[in-house]
């Protein structure tokens with residue numbers, strides 16, 4: 001299975017004992033768990049090293065593949081972070097953007113991110129137009145804004161890595177909670193696509209919805225899918 005991290009493996013921003021227990025049970029039953037996150041490569045590396053049975057992951061919204069003790073790899077065409085930062089510098093110099101590089105910038109390989117610093121949508125749209133005039137995409141989350149050469153697509157990155165790993169996408173279940181997971185829900189890409197209950201309130205922000213939505217939010221949704229996959233393998237529930 002391929003899983004988003006923030007808001008899918010976490011509850012109120014933290015991994016819990018239940019997260020670790022479910023991942024240990026899944027990987028112990030032979031179900032590979034691959035984190036697919038918008039977080040920097042350096043942070044996903046930590047997950048791949050320490051989560052039980054997890055061996056590899058995808059970072060920076062599909063740009064980078066991470067395997068502990070191997071060099072990180074661009075999945076598609078490498079980006080040019082220096083050029084993207086030049087556009088950020090020009091937004092500051094010519095458009096009064098006041099962009100501050102994200103505190104986790106040193107952990108990023110291909111993505112360029114700045115703190116959102118509470119900017120409202122009209123201000124973000126003004127900066128987006130200026131960035132687009134310079135040939136660069138400008139996308140934002142609740143905490144960061146990103147300068148990008150291509151629209152981020154976690155699902156495209158996952159598809160490319162599945163091909164390299166020799167895994168059939170039709171055998172993969174994906175789960176996520178937010179619009180940056182939309183590529184994991186694209187019809188026809190994966191065997192099963194699942195959203196946590198959080199997608200319901202954001203339905204208008206997705207180009208397509210997952211096949212299934214869990215009844216629980218965040219980690220509770222992940223635990224529902226984990227239980228379903230384990231039950232389908234005939235693994236007994238030893239937690240009750």
Ligand SMILES: [Mg+2]
Pocket residue numbers: 004005006007008176177178
């Ligand atoms: Mg998320």
